Amino acid sequence: MKKYSDLSPSPRIIMTPGPVEVDPRVSRALSYPILGQFDPEFTAIMNETMEMLRELFRTSNRWAYPVDGTSRSGLEAVLTGLIEPGERVLVPIFGRFGYLLAEIAERCGAEVLAIETEWGTVFEPAEVVAAIDRLQPGLVAIVHGETSTGRMQPLAEIGRACRERDVLLVVDAVATIGGAPVETDAWMLDAVIGGTQKCLSVPSGMSPITYNDRVEARLLKRKRIEKGIRPEGYEDADPTSFIRSNYLDLTQLQDYWSPLRLNHHTEATAMLYGLREGLRLALEEGLDERFARHRLHERALTAGLEAMGLERYGDDASKMPIVTCIRIPDGIDGEAVRGQLLADFGIEIASSFGPLKGRIWRIGSMGYSCRKSNILLVLAALEAVLPLHGALIRTGNAIRAALGIYAEEATRRQA
Numbered sequence: 001m002k003k004y005s006d007l008s009p010s011p012r013i014i015m016t017p018g019p020v021e022v023d024p025r026v027s028r029a030l031s032y033p034i035l036g037q038f039d040p041e042f043t044a045i046m047n048e049t050m051e052m053l054r055e056l057f058r059t060s061n062r063w064a065y066p067v068d069g070t071s072r073s074g075l076e077a078v079l080t081g082l083i084e085p086g087e088r089v090l091v092p093i094f095g096r097f098g099y100l101l102a103e104i105a106e107r108c109g110a111e112v113l114a115i116e117t118e119w120g121t122v123f124e125p126a127e128v129v130a131a132i133d134r135l136q137p138g139l140v141a142i143v144h145g146e147t148s149t150g151r152m153q154p155l156a157e158i159g160r161a162c163r164e165r166d167v168l169l170v171v172d173a174v175a176t177i178g179g180a181p182v183e184t185d186a187w188m189l190d191a192v193i194g195g196t197q198k199c200l201s202v203p204s205g206m207s208p209i210t211y212n213d214r215v216e217a218r219l220l221k222r223k224r225i226e227k228g229i230r231p232e233g234y235e236d237a238d239p240t241s242f243i244r245s246n247y248l249d250l251t252q253l254q255d256y257w258s259p260l261r262l263n264h265h266t267e268a269t270a271m272l273y274g275l276r277e278g279l280r281l282a283l284e285e286g287l288d289e290r291f292a293r294h295r296l297h298e299r300a301l302t303a304g305l306e307a308m309g310l311e312r313y314g315d316d317a318s319k320m321p322i323v324t325c326i327r328i329p330d331g332i333d334g335e336a337v338r339g340q341l342l343a344d345f346g347i348e349i350a351s352s353f354g355p356l357k358g359r360i361w362r363i364g365s366m367g368y369s370c371r372k373s374n375i376l377l378v379l380a381a382l383e384a385v386l387p388l389h390g391a392l393i394r395t396g397n398a399i400r401a402a403l404g405i406y407a408e409e410a411t412r413r414q415a
Protein backbone atom coordinates (compact mmCIF):
# COMPACT_ATOMS: atom_id res chain seq x y z
CA MET A 1 0.00 0.00 0.00
CA LYS A 2 1.21 3.49 -0.82
CA LYS A 3 2.45 5.35 2.24
CA TYR A 4 1.42 8.94 2.69
CA SER A 5 3.66 11.24 4.68
CA ASP A 6 2.56 13.34 7.63
CA LEU A 7 1.17 16.70 6.60
CA SER A 8 3.67 19.41 7.31
CA PRO A 9 2.71 22.63 5.52
CA SER A 10 5.56 25.14 5.44
CA PRO A 11 5.17 28.18 7.66
CA ARG A 12 4.39 31.13 5.41
CA ILE A 13 4.25 34.88 5.64
CA ILE A 14 0.99 35.46 3.82
CA MET A 15 0.66 38.99 2.47
CA THR A 16 -2.18 38.43 0.01
CA PRO A 17 -5.77 39.72 0.11
CA GLY A 18 -6.77 36.36 1.61
CA PRO A 19 -6.55 33.78 2.89
CA VAL A 20 -4.14 35.21 5.45
CA GLU A 21 -2.28 33.81 8.46
CA VAL A 22 -4.51 32.44 11.19
CA ASP A 23 -4.11 33.83 14.68
CA PRO A 24 -2.64 31.06 16.92
CA ARG A 25 -5.54 31.54 19.34
CA VAL A 26 -7.92 30.69 16.49
CA SER A 27 -5.88 27.60 15.56
CA ARG A 28 -6.11 26.45 19.15
CA ALA A 29 -9.88 26.98 19.24
CA LEU A 30 -10.26 24.92 16.05
CA SER A 31 -8.89 21.88 17.88
CA TYR A 32 -11.27 21.93 20.87
CA PRO A 33 -13.49 18.87 21.45
CA ILE A 34 -16.61 18.62 19.33
CA LEU A 35 -19.96 19.29 21.00
CA GLY A 36 -23.29 18.08 19.66
CA GLN A 37 -25.10 20.89 17.88
CA PHE A 38 -28.09 20.84 20.24
CA ASP A 39 -25.95 20.55 23.36
CA PRO A 40 -26.86 23.57 25.53
CA GLU A 41 -23.16 24.37 25.82
CA PHE A 42 -22.96 24.61 22.05
CA THR A 43 -26.17 26.60 21.59
CA ALA A 44 -24.79 29.09 24.12
CA ILE A 45 -21.73 29.44 21.87
CA MET A 46 -24.05 30.02 18.90
CA ASN A 47 -25.87 32.80 20.77
CA GLU A 48 -22.62 34.45 21.81
CA THR A 49 -21.35 34.32 18.24
CA MET A 50 -24.52 36.10 17.06
CA GLU A 51 -24.01 38.77 19.72
CA MET A 52 -20.39 39.29 18.65
CA LEU A 53 -21.34 39.42 14.98
CA ARG A 54 -23.82 42.23 15.70
CA GLU A 55 -20.95 44.21 17.20
CA LEU A 56 -18.68 43.41 14.27
CA PHE A 57 -21.28 44.51 11.72
CA ARG A 58 -22.27 47.48 13.89
CA THR A 59 -25.92 46.60 13.80
CA SER A 60 -28.90 46.01 16.00
CA ASN A 61 -30.33 43.54 13.45
CA ARG A 62 -31.86 40.46 14.98
CA TRP A 63 -30.19 38.30 12.35
CA ALA A 64 -26.42 38.00 12.35
CA TYR A 65 -25.03 34.49 11.96
CA PRO A 66 -22.60 32.56 9.78
CA VAL A 67 -23.55 30.55 6.72
CA ASP A 68 -21.42 27.40 6.43
CA GLY A 69 -19.33 27.54 3.27
CA THR A 70 -16.87 30.06 1.88
CA SER A 71 -17.83 33.71 1.53
CA ARG A 72 -19.67 33.15 -1.68
CA SER A 73 -22.09 30.89 0.21
CA GLY A 74 -23.17 34.00 2.13
CA LEU A 75 -23.47 36.01 -1.08
CA GLU A 76 -25.43 33.25 -2.75
CA ALA A 77 -27.70 32.66 0.27
CA VAL A 78 -28.69 36.33 0.46
CA LEU A 79 -29.16 36.80 -3.28
CA THR A 80 -30.98 33.47 -3.77
CA GLY A 81 -33.27 34.41 -0.92
CA LEU A 82 -34.11 37.86 -2.26
CA ILE A 83 -34.12 37.56 -6.04
CA GLU A 84 -37.16 36.19 -7.76
CA PRO A 85 -37.05 35.45 -11.50
CA GLY A 86 -37.43 38.68 -13.44
CA GLU A 87 -36.32 40.88 -10.48
CA ARG A 88 -34.46 43.97 -11.67
CA VAL A 89 -31.07 43.96 -9.96
CA LEU A 90 -28.57 46.78 -10.34
CA VAL A 91 -24.91 45.74 -9.97
CA PRO A 92 -22.35 48.56 -10.07
CA ILE A 93 -19.13 46.83 -11.12
CA PHE A 94 -15.60 48.12 -10.47
CA GLY A 95 -13.65 44.85 -10.45
CA ARG A 96 -13.80 41.08 -10.57
CA PHE A 97 -16.07 40.55 -7.57
CA GLY A 98 -18.73 42.84 -9.03
CA TYR A 99 -18.95 40.33 -11.87
CA LEU A 100 -19.44 37.57 -9.30
CA LEU A 101 -22.47 39.40 -7.85
CA ALA A 102 -23.86 39.89 -11.36
CA GLU A 103 -23.34 36.21 -12.16
CA ILE A 104 -25.05 34.99 -9.00
CA ALA A 105 -27.96 37.40 -9.61
CA GLU A 106 -28.26 36.13 -13.19
CA ARG A 107 -28.32 32.52 -11.99
CA CYS A 108 -31.20 33.50 -9.68
CA GLY A 109 -33.12 34.63 -12.77
CA ALA A 110 -32.64 38.37 -12.25
CA GLU A 111 -32.72 40.91 -15.00
CA VAL A 112 -29.20 42.14 -14.28
CA LEU A 113 -28.64 45.85 -14.89
CA ALA A 114 -24.89 46.31 -14.71
CA ILE A 115 -23.09 49.62 -14.71
CA GLU A 116 -19.32 49.70 -14.86
CA THR A 117 -16.57 52.10 -14.03
CA GLU A 118 -12.91 51.95 -14.85
CA TRP A 119 -10.92 49.42 -12.80
CA GLY A 120 -8.73 51.18 -10.25
CA THR A 121 -11.50 53.65 -9.40
CA VAL A 122 -14.88 53.47 -7.66
CA PHE A 123 -18.26 55.06 -8.42
CA GLU A 124 -19.20 58.54 -7.40
CA PRO A 125 -22.19 57.68 -5.19
CA ALA A 126 -24.30 60.12 -7.24
CA GLU A 127 -23.66 57.98 -10.35
CA VAL A 128 -25.14 54.95 -8.61
CA VAL A 129 -28.09 56.98 -7.34
CA ALA A 130 -28.73 58.29 -10.87
CA ALA A 131 -28.61 54.70 -12.18
CA ILE A 132 -31.16 53.65 -9.54
CA ASP A 133 -33.49 56.42 -10.69
CA ARG A 134 -32.97 55.59 -14.35
CA LEU A 135 -33.14 51.79 -14.16
CA GLN A 136 -35.60 51.37 -11.27
CA PRO A 137 -34.17 48.17 -9.73
CA GLY A 138 -35.79 46.40 -6.78
CA LEU A 139 -32.36 45.52 -5.40
CA VAL A 140 -28.82 46.86 -5.63
CA ALA A 141 -25.87 44.49 -5.03
CA ILE A 142 -22.44 46.06 -4.64
CA VAL A 143 -18.95 45.21 -3.40
CA HIS A 144 -17.52 47.32 -0.57
CA GLY A 145 -13.85 46.32 -0.77
CA GLU A 146 -12.93 45.12 -4.27
CA THR A 147 -9.84 43.00 -3.67
CA SER A 148 -9.07 42.57 -7.39
CA THR A 149 -8.28 46.29 -7.76
CA GLY A 150 -7.72 47.26 -4.11
CA ARG A 151 -10.51 49.90 -4.09
CA MET A 152 -13.18 50.65 -1.49
CA GLN A 153 -16.60 52.02 -2.47
CA PRO A 154 -18.18 54.67 -0.19
CA LEU A 155 -21.63 53.39 0.72
CA ALA A 156 -23.41 55.83 3.05
CA GLU A 157 -24.98 57.94 0.30
CA ILE A 158 -25.98 54.89 -1.72
CA GLY A 159 -27.53 53.35 1.39
CA ARG A 160 -29.61 56.45 2.11
CA ALA A 161 -30.77 56.69 -1.50
CA CYS A 162 -31.83 53.02 -1.54
CA ARG A 163 -33.77 53.41 1.70
CA GLU A 164 -35.56 56.54 0.45
CA ARG A 165 -36.59 54.68 -2.71
CA ASP A 166 -37.47 51.42 -0.94
CA VAL A 167 -34.78 49.53 -2.86
CA LEU A 168 -32.89 46.76 -1.03
CA LEU A 169 -29.12 47.15 -0.75
CA VAL A 170 -26.93 44.03 -0.49
CA VAL A 171 -23.24 44.56 0.23
CA ASP A 172 -20.24 42.26 -0.21
CA ALA A 173 -18.02 43.24 2.73
CA VAL A 174 -16.10 39.95 2.55
CA ALA A 175 -12.74 41.69 2.44
CA THR A 176 -13.36 44.73 4.62
CA ILE A 177 -15.15 43.28 7.63
CA GLY A 178 -12.88 43.50 10.69
CA GLY A 179 -10.24 45.58 8.86
CA ALA A 180 -12.05 48.75 7.79
CA PRO A 181 -15.30 50.31 9.03
CA VAL A 182 -18.49 48.61 7.88
CA GLU A 183 -21.41 50.53 9.37
CA THR A 184 -24.41 48.36 8.64
CA ASP A 185 -27.01 50.46 10.46
CA ALA A 186 -25.51 53.93 10.02
CA TRP A 187 -25.09 53.42 6.26
CA MET A 188 -28.53 51.77 5.96
CA LEU A 189 -27.27 48.54 4.43
CA ASP A 190 -30.04 45.94 4.28
CA ALA A 191 -27.88 42.82 4.04
CA VAL A 192 -24.12 42.53 4.51
CA ILE A 193 -21.95 39.52 3.80
CA GLY A 194 -18.55 39.16 5.48
CA GLY A 195 -15.64 36.76 5.14
CA THR A 196 -13.57 34.93 7.73
CA GLN A 197 -10.28 34.34 5.92
CA LYS A 198 -9.26 37.95 5.49
CA CYS A 199 -9.32 40.58 8.24
CA LEU A 200 -10.71 38.17 10.85
CA SER A 201 -7.77 35.75 10.39
CA VAL A 202 -9.94 32.66 10.65
CA PRO A 203 -9.64 29.95 7.98
CA SER A 204 -12.01 30.04 5.02
CA GLY A 205 -15.19 28.00 5.48
CA MET A 206 -17.87 30.26 6.99
CA SER A 207 -19.53 33.42 5.82
CA PRO A 208 -20.92 35.72 8.53
CA ILE A 209 -23.99 37.61 7.34
CA THR A 210 -26.46 40.09 8.78
CA TYR A 211 -29.80 41.37 7.45
CA ASN A 212 -32.60 43.56 8.70
CA ASP A 213 -36.40 43.30 8.94
CA ARG A 214 -36.89 44.55 5.39
CA VAL A 215 -34.90 41.59 4.12
CA GLU A 216 -36.55 39.18 6.51
CA ALA A 217 -40.03 40.25 5.35
CA ARG A 218 -39.08 39.38 1.76
CA LEU A 219 -37.56 36.07 2.81
CA LEU A 220 -40.64 35.04 4.74
CA LYS A 221 -42.81 35.58 1.66
CA ARG A 222 -40.61 33.05 -0.10
CA LYS A 223 -40.78 30.38 2.60
CA ARG A 224 -41.37 26.95 1.12
CA ILE A 225 -44.69 25.66 2.41
CA GLU A 226 -44.67 21.91 2.81
CA LYS A 227 -47.84 19.88 2.42
CA GLY A 228 -49.95 23.05 2.53
CA ILE A 229 -49.17 23.57 6.22
CA ARG A 230 -48.33 27.20 7.02
CA PRO A 231 -46.47 27.55 10.31
CA GLU A 232 -47.10 30.70 12.33
CA GLY A 233 -45.24 33.68 10.88
CA TYR A 234 -45.49 32.46 7.28
CA GLU A 235 -49.05 33.67 6.52
CA ASP A 236 -47.74 35.78 3.59
CA ALA A 237 -45.72 33.02 1.96
CA ASP A 238 -46.41 32.67 -1.76
CA PRO A 239 -46.37 28.96 -2.60
CA THR A 240 -45.17 29.59 -6.15
CA SER A 241 -42.03 31.64 -5.46
CA PHE A 242 -40.26 29.66 -2.78
CA ILE A 243 -36.48 29.83 -2.38
CA ARG A 244 -34.90 27.33 -4.78
CA SER A 245 -31.99 26.25 -2.57
CA ASN A 246 -32.23 23.97 0.42
CA TYR A 247 -28.70 24.39 1.79
CA LEU A 248 -28.75 28.17 1.40
CA ASP A 249 -32.39 28.77 2.37
CA LEU A 250 -32.16 31.65 4.86
CA THR A 251 -35.67 30.97 6.16
CA GLN A 252 -34.48 27.56 7.31
CA LEU A 253 -31.12 28.89 8.47
CA GLN A 254 -32.67 31.59 10.62
CA ASP A 255 -35.03 29.04 12.19
CA TYR A 256 -31.96 27.00 12.99
CA TRP A 257 -30.18 30.01 14.53
CA SER A 258 -33.33 31.11 16.43
CA PRO A 259 -34.33 29.70 19.82
CA LEU A 260 -36.48 27.22 17.86
CA ARG A 261 -33.24 25.49 16.72
CA LEU A 262 -35.11 23.73 13.92
CA ASN A 263 -32.78 21.16 12.46
CA HIS A 264 -31.23 22.05 9.12
CA HIS A 265 -27.60 21.14 8.40
CA THR A 266 -25.07 19.70 10.84
CA GLU A 267 -23.25 22.73 12.20
CA ALA A 268 -19.53 23.07 11.38
CA THR A 269 -18.71 22.96 15.07
CA ALA A 270 -14.94 23.42 14.89
CA MET A 271 -15.27 26.30 12.44
CA LEU A 272 -17.69 28.01 14.78
CA TYR A 273 -15.16 27.76 17.61
CA GLY A 274 -12.62 29.35 15.29
CA LEU A 275 -14.95 32.13 14.21
CA ARG A 276 -15.93 32.88 17.81
CA GLU A 277 -12.26 33.18 18.77
CA GLY A 278 -11.56 35.41 15.76
CA LEU A 279 -14.46 37.65 16.78
CA ARG A 280 -13.32 37.69 20.40
CA LEU A 281 -9.87 38.81 19.27
CA ALA A 282 -11.33 41.59 17.11
CA LEU A 283 -13.61 42.86 19.87
CA GLU A 284 -10.89 42.64 22.52
CA GLU A 285 -8.62 44.74 20.32
CA GLY A 286 -11.51 47.17 19.74
CA LEU A 287 -12.82 47.72 16.23
CA ASP A 288 -11.62 51.31 15.93
CA GLU A 289 -8.18 50.37 17.26
CA ARG A 290 -8.09 47.49 14.81
CA PHE A 291 -8.92 49.76 11.88
CA ALA A 292 -6.20 52.18 13.06
CA ARG A 293 -3.70 49.30 13.23
CA HIS A 294 -4.47 48.37 9.63
CA ARG A 295 -4.02 52.01 8.59
CA LEU A 296 -0.67 52.29 10.38
CA HIS A 297 0.81 49.22 8.72
CA GLU A 298 -0.57 50.33 5.36
CA ARG A 299 1.26 53.65 5.79
CA ALA A 300 4.52 51.87 6.64
CA LEU A 301 4.14 49.52 3.67
CA THR A 302 3.38 52.28 1.18
CA ALA A 303 6.24 54.43 2.52
CA GLY A 304 8.65 51.52 1.95
CA LEU A 305 7.31 50.80 -1.55
CA GLU A 306 7.56 54.48 -2.46
CA ALA A 307 11.14 54.59 -1.20
CA MET A 308 11.95 51.83 -3.70
CA GLY A 309 10.35 53.93 -6.43
CA LEU A 310 7.56 51.42 -7.07
CA GLU A 311 4.40 52.90 -8.53
CA ARG A 312 1.04 52.34 -6.83
CA TYR A 313 -1.83 51.20 -9.02
CA GLY A 314 -5.22 52.88 -8.88
CA ASP A 315 -6.84 55.98 -7.54
CA ASP A 316 -5.43 56.83 -4.09
CA ALA A 317 -8.62 58.41 -2.75
CA SER A 318 -10.46 55.07 -2.90
CA LYS A 319 -7.55 52.82 -1.89
CA MET A 320 -8.46 49.97 0.48
CA PRO A 321 -6.40 50.33 3.66
CA ILE A 322 -5.82 46.57 3.67
CA VAL A 323 -4.75 45.94 0.08
CA THR A 324 -1.93 47.76 -1.70
CA CYS A 325 -1.60 47.30 -5.45
CA ILE A 326 1.64 48.09 -7.23
CA ARG A 327 2.42 48.13 -10.92
CA ILE A 328 4.84 45.43 -12.00
CA PRO A 329 7.80 47.38 -13.43
CA ASP A 330 8.07 47.21 -17.24
CA GLY A 331 9.80 44.12 -18.57
CA ILE A 332 9.66 42.26 -15.26
CA ASP A 333 8.12 38.80 -15.03
CA GLY A 334 5.73 39.25 -12.11
CA GLU A 335 5.21 35.53 -11.61
CA ALA A 336 8.96 34.85 -11.44
CA VAL A 337 9.29 37.48 -8.68
CA ARG A 338 6.35 36.02 -6.76
CA GLY A 339 7.85 32.56 -7.19
CA GLN A 340 11.18 33.61 -5.74
CA LEU A 341 9.55 35.44 -2.81
CA LEU A 342 7.74 32.24 -1.95
CA ALA A 343 10.59 29.80 -2.57
CA ASP A 344 13.39 31.74 -0.91
CA PHE A 345 11.61 33.84 1.71
CA GLY A 346 8.36 31.94 2.35
CA ILE A 347 6.46 35.14 1.53
CA GLU A 348 3.32 35.09 -0.56
CA ILE A 349 2.00 38.15 -2.37
CA ALA A 350 -0.75 38.03 -4.98
CA SER A 351 -1.15 38.73 -8.66
CA SER A 352 -4.54 39.87 -9.97
CA PHE A 353 -7.28 38.88 -12.37
CA GLY A 354 -8.45 39.55 -15.92
CA PRO A 355 -7.07 42.78 -17.39
CA LEU A 356 -4.75 43.25 -14.38
CA LYS A 357 -3.13 39.82 -14.58
CA GLY A 358 0.62 40.27 -15.07
CA ARG A 359 0.26 44.06 -14.62
CA ILE A 360 -0.01 44.46 -10.85
CA TRP A 361 0.94 42.75 -7.62
CA ARG A 362 -1.45 42.95 -4.71
CA ILE A 363 -0.05 43.03 -1.17
CA GLY A 364 -2.55 42.34 1.57
CA SER A 365 -2.07 43.58 5.12
CA MET A 366 -4.99 41.92 6.84
CA GLY A 367 -5.78 40.63 10.31
CA TYR A 368 -3.01 38.65 11.98
CA SER A 369 -0.80 39.02 8.89
CA CYS A 370 -0.94 42.79 9.37
CA ARG A 371 1.98 43.31 11.75
CA LYS A 372 5.25 45.21 11.78
CA SER A 373 7.58 42.24 11.26
CA ASN A 374 5.59 41.08 8.20
CA ILE A 375 5.58 44.56 6.66
CA LEU A 376 9.34 44.87 7.12
CA LEU A 377 9.98 41.36 5.79
CA VAL A 378 7.96 41.86 2.64
CA LEU A 379 9.72 45.18 1.98
CA ALA A 380 13.18 43.70 2.62
CA ALA A 381 12.47 40.72 0.41
CA LEU A 382 11.15 42.84 -2.47
CA GLU A 383 14.14 45.14 -2.21
CA ALA A 384 16.47 42.14 -2.40
CA VAL A 385 14.64 40.22 -5.13
CA LEU A 386 13.56 42.88 -7.60
CA PRO A 387 17.08 43.84 -8.76
CA LEU A 388 17.82 40.14 -9.36
CA HIS A 389 15.00 40.21 -11.93
CA GLY A 390 16.32 43.34 -13.61
CA ALA A 391 14.03 45.88 -11.95
CA LEU A 392 15.59 49.31 -11.62
CA ILE A 393 14.51 50.22 -8.11
CA ARG A 394 16.12 52.43 -5.48
CA THR A 395 17.63 50.22 -2.78
CA GLY A 396 18.64 50.88 0.79
CA ASN A 397 15.81 53.15 1.95
CA ALA A 398 12.65 51.08 2.16
CA ILE A 399 13.12 49.74 5.68
CA ARG A 400 14.26 53.15 6.94
CA ALA A 401 11.11 54.74 5.46
CA ALA A 402 8.81 52.14 7.03
CA LEU A 403 10.56 52.35 10.40
CA GLY A 404 10.17 56.12 10.21
CA ILE A 405 6.39 55.70 10.09
CA TYR A 406 6.45 53.38 13.11
CA ALA A 407 8.69 55.83 15.01
CA GLU A 408 6.36 58.73 14.18
CA GLU A 409 3.41 56.73 15.48
CA ALA A 410 5.27 55.82 18.69
CA THR A 411 6.04 59.52 19.28
CA ARG A 412 2.44 60.49 18.58
CA ARG A 413 1.22 57.92 21.12
CA GLN A 414 3.64 59.13 23.77
CA ALA A 415 2.58 62.76 23.31
Ligand SMILES: Cc1ncc(COP(=O)(O)O)c(C=O)c1O
Nearest residue numbers: 070071072097145147172174175
Ligand atom coordinates in the same frame (compact mmCIF):
# COMPACT_ATOMS: atom_id res chain seq x y z
C1 LIG B 1 -14.45 40.96 -2.35
C2 LIG B 1 -14.62 39.48 -2.37
N1 LIG B 1 -15.85 38.96 -2.50
C3 LIG B 1 -16.07 37.64 -2.53
C4 LIG B 1 -15.04 36.74 -2.44
C5 LIG B 1 -15.32 35.27 -2.53
O1 LIG B 1 -15.02 34.64 -1.35
P1 LIG B 1 -14.74 33.06 -1.21
O2 LIG B 1 -13.58 32.77 -2.08
O3 LIG B 1 -14.47 32.91 0.25
O4 LIG B 1 -15.97 32.34 -1.63
C6 LIG B 1 -13.73 37.23 -2.29
C7 LIG B 1 -12.59 36.28 -2.20
O5 LIG B 1 -11.46 36.55 -2.41
C8 LIG B 1 -13.52 38.63 -2.26
O6 LIG B 1 -12.28 39.15 -2.13
